Amino acid sequence: MPLSMASIWLLCAVAPCSAHGAVPGASGAPALGPAERARRLVARMTVAEKLSMLHGPAGGSAQCSVSPRCAYVGNVAPIERLGIPPINMNDGPQGFRTADAQKGTSTAWPAGITLAASWDEAAALEWGRGMGKEFYDKGSNIQLGPGLNVARVPVNGRNFEYLSGEDPYLGYRMVQPVVKGIQSQKVLANAKHFILNNQETNRGAVSAETDERTRFEVYYPPFEGAIEAGVASVMCSYNKINNVYSCENPTTLRELRSLGFEGFVMSDWGAAHSTSIAAGLDVEQPGQDWMNAELLEAALKSGAVKEAQVDDSVRRILTQLYAIGVMDEPLGTWDWRNRLRNVTTAASVASARKLSGLGTVLLRNEGQLLPLRKTGQRVAVIGLADEKAIYHAGGSGSVEPSFVSTPLQGITDAAKALGSQVTFDDGSCALRAAALAKTSDVVLVFVGTLSAEGSDRGSLSLDVGVDWHSQNALVAAVALAAGAKTAVVVTTPGAVLLPWSREVAAIVSNFMPGQQAGNAIADILFGHVNPSGKLPLTFPNHDNETDFSPAQYPGLPNPRVPFYAFYTERLLVGYRYYEHHNISFTTGFPFGHGLSYTSFEYSQLDIQGTLGGMKVSFLVRNTGSLPGSEVAQLYLYFPEAAGEPLQLKGFQKTSTLAPGSAQEVSLLLRPRELSIWNNGEHRWMPVDGRFQVRIGSSSRDIRIKGEFFYGTQAFV
Known part of the structure; x- marks a missing residue:
């Protein structure tokens, strides 16, 4: 006798979960579509099962080595009865960030700001696909990226992570292929940080005081681009907006939905401050201080939260897991032991080199000093070019690779093919470096600075952010000795001051180039790759050239611990301010600038x-x-x-x-x-x-x- 439909549902509900795949029939045929499959599955879940999907583990431990419940940066437990896999979230916006025990097992890709400098949507797609593949191979089904915040504050410590540079339209365009690339690998993308997380100074309490037009015209478009590309999730930020925390802000979370967003909202790590499911928060990470079962059950009992709201949150999560393909993969795909794999390949390393070159900007090239194609030259390499070379910045956007191609090695290899001789000086003594420069045919000076999540840069100067504080003096000394034959390579997490820019023949910026820094910059310097990058943000003539008041940045009442940052510049962010005030460039360079070896x-x-x-x-x-x-x-x-x-x-x-x-x-x-x-x-x-x-x-x-x-x- 054939089974009744009720009997089939009962069997599915009690059948054990297969070790190799989802429960047969538990979620409906793919032809039903993600939304309907999710709706049917939610209908079969207990209240306790639904609530378990809205938070991380108790205590919020992350990247542990003792349990699959805390193995990744963010974790949501599986529901084995229904074949719902674990949700394994991991940093970050430019590659899979590993715990200490797994360092060297993923690729350190170029940073978001470097891809922004490429202005190349095909490159952005390749970057997204490459990162997504590594997350998939390591068992992570959510990549915590891309980063999209507009660079309102030039010294913001996280500008290096962001695809938008200082322009909303650039972010709107560049994010779309990145999201498509990540999600093509059956990994959910996570657009962050929503919204107005434009400074690290007191990021956990400062309120971004903005009007509606400023939000929609300047800060929402990059997220709108991600939404148009089908982004599965958005991360709400630490800061407040008009004195209400982002993760419980009914205005901005409602505006997010008005942009067409159908995915789910997760908190930044520790950014939840209330049981704010009714305001629009779906998932708390990394723990369960506010979205735990006890508080949610109490809210359901009191009527402060409706079960329909819980259903909506769970449905949004499951719909995206279906839409991206996570639910239809064998459960072993998301086994926590996969995070131990070394997922760096020859293909990923080659792609990182290519993408770094595409995001490199030629700022100046007087006398066509570059590319270096003459044979038998004496090439001096000075400064941060050996193991001290900068290749990525700090925080959740960092990745520790198995190796880093240093500029010194990349240049040495390229020069050898031309029969040229390379001599290195670390630049610690400006007089010694200048003497070497004077006797060389070509001088390549490497300078740079760093930033990291959690704090803003104290200045845009090269002499802030690194241990060595004499880089400008070094370049000035070398320029005096050999200016017409000097090229400077600037590695930077964002805007930077170049007071000596008109005293040297050539300047190249590779922003945060990733682990193939040396080979990629050698490709540019020796003409194997013709530079095509453009500045995604303005390089000013001096600090605070946009004349921010303390009320605008870092904020008031106390600039050291500001609680209110007033966006009174409204639409005049970055180059728009320069154009509005007709500011000339004496040592800096304008937005969109970038030269080529041709015309x-x-x-x-x-x-x-x-x-x-x-x-x-x-x-x-x-x-x-x-x-x-x-x-x-x-x-x-x-x-x-x-x-x-x-x-x-x-x-x-x-x-x-x-x-x-x-x-x-x-x-x-x-x-x-x-x-x-x-x-x-x-x-x-x-x-x-x-x-x-x-x-x-x-x-x-x-x-x-x-x-x-x-x-x-x-x-x-």
Whole structure:
């Protein structure tokens, strides 16, 4: 006799979980779709099982070696009766961060700021896929990244983690392929830190005082890009917004949903301050101080929390586990012992080298000192190029690899192929280094600084953030001895001051380059790779060039322990401030700047209206002698009445163009790009009037100009 449907459900409910896969039939056929499969599974769960999915283990221990319940940075226990696997979360935004016992078993990829400097969506996709594969291979099904915060504060200690640089549109575009890449590997991406976590100074208590328009125009777009790419989860931040903690802020968490987010919200580690499921928090990590069964059961009993709200949170989690493919993998895929695997491969190391090169920016190249292609030269390498070389910054964004390619080794290998001789000096004595520079044919000086989660940099100077505090004096001494034959490589977690920039022939920045730092920078210096990176943030002429008051940063009433940071600059973040105040660059470099070993010409601008938007087309031609790629950038001036600053609204990296060849670039300006946020209407409102188009190689290197009239009364 065939079994009734009720009998089938009963058998499924009591059947033991297979060691190799989910319980057959427990979650419905894939054809049902993730949402329906999740709904059916939630209907079969007990209240206790539901509540167990909303927090980490008691005590909040993480990356332990004694139990699968605390093996990763973040852990949610499995529900074996229903075949629900453990949720294994791990840092971080640029690779799998290992505990001490597993150091050297994953790849230290270039940091988020380096990928932002590539302005290359194909590179971002490769980066996401590469990291996602390593997380999968180590049994982690949630990568705690990418980081998306806009670099409002140049000295922010975590700017190196973030894909947005200082521009919301850059973040909006760059995050989408990263999310798709991570999640293509059956690993959930986690966009962080939502929202306004723009400083580390008193990050656990400071309140970001902002208006609605500022949030929607400057700080939400990168998260909106992640949402459009289908990001599974978002991490709420430590700080307050308008005096309410992010993880219990009903306004900003509601606004997150208004952006179209359908995934689940988890707290940053220790950022929950209440049982805030009703406000929009779904999962507390790393422990269960506020979202534990005892408090939630009491809230359910009192009516402060409805069981439907618990169901919604669990359904959101399960829907994403289904959608990304986690639930349909054999359970052994998420075995905690997999974290012991060495997942670094020849392919991942090669990719890290390639991506680091793509995110390297040539800032200056007077006299075409670079690339180094002459044979038989005497090459001096000075400074932080040996084992002291910087390759990543600190905190949850750090990864300890099995090896680091140092600049000294990479340059030595490349020079050997040209029959050139390399001599190294650590730069500890400026006079000795200058003497070596004077007798060399080419001088390569390596300088850099660091930052880390938990504190902001004291200054943008190279002499802050590292143990050695005489780097500017070293460069000045070398420049005096051999300026015209001196190239400086700057490794930095964000914006930096270069007071000697006009005294040396060439400057290259590789930001935080990852474990292939040496080979990647040698590829650039010797011309094996033609640089195509662009600055994702402004390099100022001096500290606090945007004239932040103490109330803006670090905040008041006491700047040492601020409790309120006032975002009174509103939309004038980064280069927008520079353009609004017409600040010239004497030693710094503008947003979007980056040179090539070849040259490009822009022409044939054509602007046409499309259904609801505008299409802007133009031609980019390689007018130099070497193959190369250009990142063409489109900036808009809104009609004067709108009061909007100059804004990046489009970019595209060309293919590698042979000398003399050209590529047509077409950029679509959607109605969204032609709108401003209206606080009264709580929506985007298109602007009527004459827009000015500026297209070029940076925010200050505009090659062609145009204008168009845009008029509509419809809301977007």
